[in-house]
Amino acid sequence: MTDDTKSGRPRDLGIAALRGLALALVSLPGAVLCFVLSLVSLVLIPIGVGIVTTPWVLTGVRIFADWRRVLAAEWGGVRIPPTYRALPKGAGPWTRTFGMLRDPATWRDLLWLPVDMTAGFITAVLPAALVVYPLEGFAIAAGLWRILPDGYWYGFVRVTDQTSALGAAALALVLLFFAHFFTARLLQVHFLLTRAVLGSDQGELTERVRVLTETRRDAVDTSAAELRRIERDLHDGAQARLVAVGMDLGTIEMLLDKDPAKAKQLVAEARRSSAEALAELRDLVRGIHPPVLAERGLGDAVRALALRLPIATEVNVELSGRAEAPVESAAYFAVSEVLTNAVKHAGGDRIWIDLHHTNGMLRIGVTDNGRGGAVIGAGSGLAGIERRLGTFDGVLAVSSPVGGPTMVTMEIPCALS
Template sequence: MAIYDGRTSAPRSHRVPAVLRAPLEGRTWREFLYLLLSLPISIVAFVFAVTMVSLGAGLLITFLGVPVLAAGLAGARGLGVLERARARALLRVKVAEPEPVRPRKGTRGPLAWTGALLKSGTSWRHLLYMALHLPWAIFAFVVSLVMWSVGWALLLYPAYAWMYPTYWGQDGMQLYGDNDGTTVYLDNPFEIGVTAGAGLLVVLATPWVIRGLAGVERLAVTGLLGPSRLATRVWELEEDRGVVVDTAAADLRRIERDLHDGAQARLVALAMDLGLAKEKLEEDPEAAARMVDEAHGEVKLALQELRDLARGIHPAILTDRGLSPALSALAARCTVPVAVDVDLPARPAPAIEGIAYFTVSELLQNVSKHSAARTARVEVWRSGTRLMLQVSDDGKGGASTATGSGLAGLAERLGSVDGLLVVDSPVGGPTTVTAELPWRG
């Protein structure tokens, strides 16, 4: 899940328009090199794929065909490593490593790995890439190389036009010729200038054609050589499950600590005081009465701590009346005046409602402790299938989701339920934190 801190750098301005600087940019040369290298690599890959599949299919009548096919799939995965590295270096596209080949639990050895390779959809996608990439690589190679060479040859024609009459015995570059002896040469200043102008147009158009061809290469590498969407989603769910488990364990430790250090300690002291009061009841009734009165005060404090602890687990007002009254109660306890605006047509799922409540609670605590704000505002609304929360203040700003901050932990909690946290907090303020949660009503 991506987390944004709202402080992206402004795009760098250029005095030279993009269309003029594109032919000389490093990106253009890298992508051009990628397209040139694709042809020899794709030829080798295509030959390997066709050979291994044909040989394996032909040998399926015997047992040898199965390991041959598995070897072809393993080789395809090896090529995938090369292609992902090439895409990272030249196309600047980061493709995640696909899920590894895993034999079924409890099995091991060559047969287990062979079966896992044959059942791996990722391996077959790699083989499909090797088979389909050659026609496209030929097309991209021809188009990019022809446009590049023709464009620069025409643009630089004024610099080498003198070589035609000097060394090759003709007036200039031949534009037309037939069997009757009719020939047209580009040999006068006007024709040379028009030729250079046409070359300039081709040179300026070539980088954008190359970028389009490279864009198709990016899609192919990402779609066929990267992890499948299902595998990516499973990985995300596993990661989110880990966050949820860690969060639940941290909450249990917090509750245990609060009970041990707070209400439990008070109740132990209260029991001891009442025991002493019972012993003094006959000897010194006045002292016993004072001790009972002090114990009564301790009972009130213990009850208040238990109420606060219960509110921290799940407030009753949220369960009974929903987000609007619960957030209003939160705002009333904030040290900064807070305006609350909740516009919801219905109540979301209880779990989402609880996460929304505690998200606002933590953000308002940050406002109270760190923002030095004079006012704050909480807004809640529904947008399609998402519950939107926004907490803003006019404080000093500088909030960040950097690792180790409270906002980073909050972003992880939201991410565990497919939520999102966006922080816009320039130094000097104001700060706006927007949270997005699934509705799931």
């Protein structure tokens, strides 16, 4: 349920009424037009004309249905994922026509159109009627009854004089009382009706499988890239230094009797090389899974990240426990990447980090006062973060108008221990 359905404030009633009226004005003519064009185009298929027109008409129906899906999500909090089958690229009219007609989602769209122009219209116009109709009753009591036809009916009240006009006002007051509780809920019924016809459990399952397949592939690619990075860092860094230390020790062994001074110098160099190799190994381990994250949890690990930044950073943590290790690791490296982007590209002088857990969701917000303009695109660090979070059904949202500020919000469903 959305906030509108939970509140009966006048502003919420007005918003629900306006939205219902807008939906009513669109659902009836839009659904009628789409339905008539679809019916005509399908009838014309046997004579060949429909082969050409049907793909265009059904595409228009899909656009109309997708727009209503967006409204259902934004106005009612009702998510209706589209489940249309993909058509071959470059397909001709024949393939497109019968490919779309074999898609169950197409027939759900066509079934939804008459439902939307009837029951959908009623459930959309009722919220507006519940708010507007009482206004007529109050206007009648205020004197409008004098210019109305004799025996005018307001609801079940026959208005003939001031007394009956006051009865109309009393009825209007009762209707307004019900509007207070049911206007937003009736609008919610409209969206639930839309989902009942347009939605598909099988379609949602298919979409879920598709998302899981993509995130699994991304996780495998990320893991492979991480393994290659570790191998490269070991080969070019610590391994090379340890090989050099081994060679120095061999040389030292030969010089111990012949040139003790030179051997002593090489021992000092070997000690420095071993210390540098150890430092590189520690950095490498910290990059795989930071010890502070394993020992003290996500909150302290993010605080440690903030302390190493060259920009003033404020961290607010409200976590009552710890998430599972893979979730903490994904969240940590996502925050690390966002902070790296902010330092490199934002050009700001302050960063705010907020971590909290509510309603089974780990929410992380990172805000900077930089120049803005950040977008999620292919090849960007933000796209990598989105893929990382997607492995855990997490989502990434970015608000970054030109001129700033930039707000990056991450959400991962999880439970805290």
